[in-house]
Structure formats: C-alpha cells, structure tokens
Amino acid sequence: MDPNYKARKEAFVSDLSGGSILEINAVTLVAPVAVLLWSVLQSRLSFFTPYSAAALVVDFLLNVTAILFATTLYSSAPLLLNLLIASPAFLLLLNTPRPRTQQKAKPPQKEASNKSQNATNQPESLPIHPFLTIYRAAMMIITCVAILAVDFRVFPRRFAKAENWGTSLMDLGVGSFVFSGGVVSARSLLKSRSNQAKRTPLVQRFMASTRHSIPLLVLGLIRLYSVKGLDYAEHVSEYGVHWNFFFTIGLLAPFVEIFDTLAAFIPSYEVLALGIAVLYQVALESTDLKWYIMVSDRGPDLLSKNREGVFSFLGYLAVFLAGRAIGARIMSRDPKKTPQARKSALTSLGVQALAWTVLFALNSTYAGGYGANIPVSRRLANMPYVLWVCAFNNAQLFLFCLIETVFFPVPRTPSKEGEAERTSFATSQILTAFNKNGLAIFLLANLLTGAVNLSIPTLDVSTVQAMVVLVGYAAVLTGVAVGLDKANIKLTI
Known part of the structure; x- marks a missing residue:
C-alpha cells in the first residue's frame, strides 16, 4: 500500500470522538422497524x-439494505428512514383485517420449509425463539456493514470508533457482538444445568473450551500476519500492536x-458481570492503570505493546457474562406454559433494560448530583461502556x-411440530441464514473488506460509487448466507 x-x-x-447516544439509538432503531414491517407483511x-x-x-431490502442506508445515505435523517419504513x-394494519386465529396466518403444512422439518427432527430440548434469531442476525448485519462502510466517506466519522472517550x-x-455471544452461550449452560449428574470437572471444561477457541485464535494470528505482511492500514490504539478482536472473542470461552x-x-x-466491571473501574480510578493504558x-x-x-x-468479559445472564432467563421455560413464558421473557427484558439504563445514567452522568459522571471509553471497556452495551x-x-x-402469538396448546412451523413462519429466511452461519459470514466480511481496500481507493470514490x-x-454476504443455509451448513460463533 502506498505510504501516503x-x-x-x-x-x-x-x-475521533463519536456522536450522541440518541442518534445512535435512532439509527439502530431501523432494524426493529424493518422487522415490524416484515412481520406485518407475513x-x-x-x-x-x-x-x-x-x-x-x-x-x-428490509433487513439488510435498510440498515446499510441508515448508516450511510440516511445517517443525517434516521428518523425519516424509520418513518418511511413504518408507514406501510x-x-x-389499518386496512388489512387481523386473522381470527394464528392458523390462518400459518403456511400450509406442505409449504413448511426444510428448516422447520429439520428442527422438528432434532432432539432439541430448549426452545428456539424467533426474536433471538432476529436480534443476533441484525447485529451481525450491522457489524458486517460497518466494517467496510467505515472506510468510505459516505459513512459519517461520528459513527466510527472513538479514540479514547465517547x-x-x-x-x-x-460490545453488542460480545453480548450476543453471551446470550447464545446460555444454551449450553442450561443444558449442563439440566444434567448435573454428568457435569464435568472445571479442568476438563476449561481444556475443552480452550480447544474450541483455537480456531478463533488461529484466525487472530492469520489477521495479524496478513495485516503486517500486506502493510495494511491499522489503528494501533484500538487493541494494541498485535492484539485484535479475534483474540478477545477467542479467549472469552475459557475464562x-x-x-x-x-x-x-x-x-x-448479572452480579458477576457487575462485580468485574466495578473492580476494573476501581482499579482504573485508584491506580495508574488508566494512565498506563491511555498515554x-x-x-x-x-503487555505494553498490547495493553488496550x-x-x-475484562470489560468484554463482563459484557459476555451479562449476555449469558439474560440468555439463561429467556431460554429456560416450562413447556406446559409457553404463552406465559413469552410474557415472562418480555417482562424480564423490559425490567433488565430499565435497570441497566438507570445504572448507566448514574455511572456516566451527574444524574442530579447522584451520578459518577465517568465518560464512556471503548478503548478501556470501562464500567460505563459495559453498562451502555448491556x-x-x-x-x-x-x-x-x-x-x-x-404478531406471532403462541398458541395455548403448543406442540413440538407446531412450534417448529410457527418459528419458521415468524422468522425471515435471510436473518435465519445470517444467524445460522455467523462465523462464516463474519470471516467473509473481513476478507471482502480487505480485498476492497486493497483494490480501490475508498477515500477517493464518489458517494454513488461507494453505495x-x-x-x-x-x-454477496446475503447470497452466501442463504446458500449455506439452503445447503444445511451451520457455522456459528
């Protein structure tokens, strides 16, 4: 790459110093609004x-392009984009009568997809929640969009990673990438809790999780050597000279x-997550650790080269544990009380969102004289950052x-076959594919990002060319995800 x-x-x-949380919320709201329109149509x-x-x-257009447009062309008017999507x-809703029963909205049994048939045949004891699939897929899409879009001028600088604070x-x-990983990790946790007699000792579980982390650590090494070998532009203060995000997510499972x-x-x-965040923040404030990391x-x-x-x-570990906590709450259920379990999950999520928001406000603002007013720092992954992400x-x-x-209420007397059919009907196939093949898509996104940056001068292209x-x-990412899903290939993070 040319040195200049x-x-x-x-x-x-x-x-960079970032932007406002209100604007970020308006931009990310496009994903739920797009799902709203999708759900009405379905x-x-x-x-x-x-x-x-x-x-x-x-x-x-709804679940991928809308997110892309929210972060680029409509970045200055995200509420307008939300209105344009929500209006139809x-x-x-006003002009189409609501089906009297859920069965009228369901596809005929012959139209059931191969996915629902496979899901029915799998001996899966824990439920598959469409909203979890949609959440993880939307997070993956916006992550993949941002890692390439950030290299173009059409992507606002206030959306790019802040240097120190903001x-x-x-x-x-x-942080959301890590949190979602924690959410889905609760599935293995609940399975192990349901079979305590066969729970393996800590050393064996630690070694097994370490083996599972080896592919991610290898990918981290590949990224390290490719960046250095190709003289690729890098932001050293993000993670350090040698460290990268693959190392972070690869080391989470053993810890x-x-x-x-x-x-x-x-x-x-939740208590474990808060405990880590509090102790880490105390260390930052009461020792020279903050100075050591920052300046x-x-x-x-x-250690000095990779201190960030x-x-x-530590902050990402707290985020992961917080995601694991909410995952355990919403995935566990009494099979005989499925509608009640949905209401319980909704209530739990609402209470958790409110609680984390209050803690974040008290930690990051003065909050009428009661707050700590500690600025958010992704570089430190400090306590305000952890609370914000959660x-x-x-x-x-x-x-x-x-x-x-x-839009997709649970029947009072659900069956396993009916649940699989309902789940398939209530979930976008593109979002299902992104969720099912998260690892493959994330790797492909990184490879394509590198290829684009090595092929064209992203800083000098026009807005039309960038789009x-x-x-x-x-x-391409969507096509590969859907293709892998049709081939019944599953590569998740």
Missing part, C-alpha cells in the same frame, strides 16, 4: 410464504468456564420480543 495513502487511511479513523398477508424471488428481494406497516455506532457494535464455577457461590451472572509509552514487552486489548478484555442490547431484545409477541460497492458487498 496508508497514512491518510489511518488518519481517517484516528482521533402475519397479515403471508407475503414471504412461499418464499419467492420477490419475497427474497423484499426481505433483503401502519397502513397495512460513544459511537461502531463502539456499540463491538467464562472459571466464572461458571463461581456461579455455584454467586448464582447471578504511557509503549515498551518493548508484549489485554485490559479491555442497556442497549436488552432494549433491542425487548423490542424484537414485543414485535413477535404482537454501489456497499450494496454489492451486502448482496
């Missing part, structure tokens, strides 16, 4: 059943096993769960 252009690229993503018109070419295009939904869309995206043991004495993962010279040792990645790991993700989950509750590239990139 490399310097411009690095300056393009450096020394519940009232069965528009996506059968899944025709037109249905695929509309699905892509409200018009349909809130931005990409700062939130990193979580340790806290699974502590959970026998402190059975609340000290980088020494020759590996090493110490921010509050946002619980709120997003609440919105997706609310939409599912309204053509970004829409094409999103279409």
Whole structure:
C-alpha cells in the first residue's frame, strides 16, 4: 500500500470522538422497524410464504439494505428512514383485517420449509425463539456493514470508533457482538444445568473450551500476519500492536468456564458481570492503570505493546457474562406454559433494560448530583461502556420480543411440530441464514473488506460509487448466507 495513502487511511479513523447516544439509538432503531414491517407483511398477508424471488428481494431490502442506508445515505435523517419504513406497516394494519386465529396466518403444512422439518427432527430440548434469531442476525448485519462502510466517506466519522472517550455506532457494535455471544452461550449452560449428574470437572471444561477457541485464535494470528505482511492500514490504539478482536472473542470461552464455577457461590451472572466491571473501574480510578493504558509509552514487552486489548478484555468479559445472564432467563421455560413464558421473557427484558439504563445514567452522568459522571471509553471497556452495551442490547431484545409477541402469538396448546412451523413462519429466511452461519459470514466480511481496500481507493470514490460497492458487498454476504443455509451448513460463533 502506498505510504501516503496508508497514512491518510489511518488518519481517517484516528482521533475521533463519536456522536450522541440518541442518534445512535435512532439509527439502530431501523432494524426493529424493518422487522415490524416484515412481520406485518407475513402475519397479515403471508407475503414471504412461499418464499419467492420477490419475497427474497423484499426481505433483503428490509433487513439488510435498510440498515446499510441508515448508516450511510440516511445517517443525517434516521428518523425519516424509520418513518418511511413504518408507514406501510401502519397502513397495512389499518386496512388489512387481523386473522381470527394464528392458523390462518400459518403456511400450509406442505409449504413448511426444510428448516422447520429439520428442527422438528432434532432432539432439541430448549426452545428456539424467533426474536433471538432476529436480534443476533441484525447485529451481525450491522457489524458486517460497518466494517467496510467505515472506510468510505459516505459513512459519517461520528459513527466510527472513538479514540479514547465517547460513544459511537461502531463502539456499540463491538460490545453488542460480545453480548450476543453471551446470550447464545446460555444454551449450553442450561443444558449442563439440566444434567448435573454428568457435569464435568472445571479442568476438563476449561481444556475443552480452550480447544474450541483455537480456531478463533488461529484466525487472530492469520489477521495479524496478513495485516503486517500486506502493510495494511491499522489503528494501533484500538487493541494494541498485535492484539485484535479475534483474540478477545477467542479467549472469552475459557475464562467464562472459571466464572461458571463461581456461579455455584454467586448464582447471578448479572452480579458477576457487575462485580468485574466495578473492580476494573476501581482499579482504573485508584491506580495508574488508566494512565498506563491511555498515554504511557509503549515498551518493548508484549503487555505494553498490547495493553488496550489485554485490559479491555475484562470489560468484554463482563459484557459476555451479562449476555449469558439474560440468555439463561429467556431460554429456560416450562413447556406446559409457553404463552406465559413469552410474557415472562418480555417482562424480564423490559425490567433488565430499565435497570441497566438507570445504572448507566448514574455511572456516566451527574444524574442530579447522584451520578459518577465517568465518560464512556471503548478503548478501556470501562464500567460505563459495559453498562451502555448491556442497556442497549436488552432494549433491542425487548423490542424484537414485543414485535413477535404482537404478531406471532403462541398458541395455548403448543406442540413440538407446531412450534417448529410457527418459528419458521415468524422468522425471515435471510436473518435465519445470517444467524445460522455467523462465523462464516463474519470471516467473509473481513476478507471482502480487505480485498476492497486493497483494490480501490475508498477515500477517493464518489458517494454513488461507494453505495454501489456497499450494496454489492451486502448482496454477496446475503447470497452466501442463504446458500449455506439452503445447503444445511451451520457455522456459528
């Protein structure tokens, strides 16, 4: 890469201060609003059943392109985009009669997809919640969109990662990625709790989780050597000289096993998450640790060179445990009380979102003289950052769960076959594919991002050219995700 252009690229993503949380909320609201319109089309018109070419295009426009446009062309007017998407939904609600029973909105048994048949045949004891699938897929889509869009001028600088202090869309995206991983990890936790007699010792579980982390750590090494070898533009203060996000997510699983043991004495993962965040914040405020991470010279040792990645790991561990906590709450259920379990999950998410929001306000503002007024720092992954990520993700989950509750109510006497059919009917196939193949899509997104940046001068292209590239990139990711799903290949994070 040309040295002058490399310097411009690095300056393009450096020394940024982020934007307002209200704007970030308005931009990310497009995902629930798009799902709202999708749900109205499906519940009232069965528009996506059968899944025709037109249905695929509309699905892509709603659940992928809308997110892309919210972060680029409509970045200065996200509320307008939300209004444009929500308006057809409200018009349909006013002019289309509601089906008398859920069965009228369901597809015929012959139209059931292969996915529902496979889900029925799988001996899965825990429920599959459409709103969880939608939440994780929407998070994956906005993450994949942002990692390439940030290299173009059409993506506002206030959405890119803040240097030291501040809130931005990409700062939130990193934490949300970790939180969602914690949510889905609760599935294995609940399975192990239901079979305590066969629970393996800590050492064996630690070694097993370490083996499972090896692919991610290898990917981290591949990224490290490819960036250095290709002289690719990099932002060293993000994680350090050698550290990258693959190392962070790869090391989470082994450390979580340790806290699974502590959970026998402190059975609340929320308390564990808050405990880590509080102790880490105390260390930042009462020692020289904050100065060491932020402003000290980088020494020759590996810790000094990678201090951001090493110490921010504590904050991400707290985020992961908080996600694990809410995942355990909403995935467990009494099979005989499915509608009640849905209401319980919705209530729990609402309470959790409110609680985390109050804690965040008290921690990051003066809050009428009672708050600590500690600024958010993704670079440190400090306590305000942890609380912000947890509050946002619980709120997003609440919105997706609310939409599912309204448009796809659970029957009073559910059956396993009926649940599989209902789940398939209530979930976008594109979002299902992104959720099912998260690892493959995330890797492909990183590879395509590198290929685009090495092929074209992203800083110098026009808005039209940038959007053509970004829409094409999103279409390729979607096509691969859907193709893997049709081939029944599953590669998740």
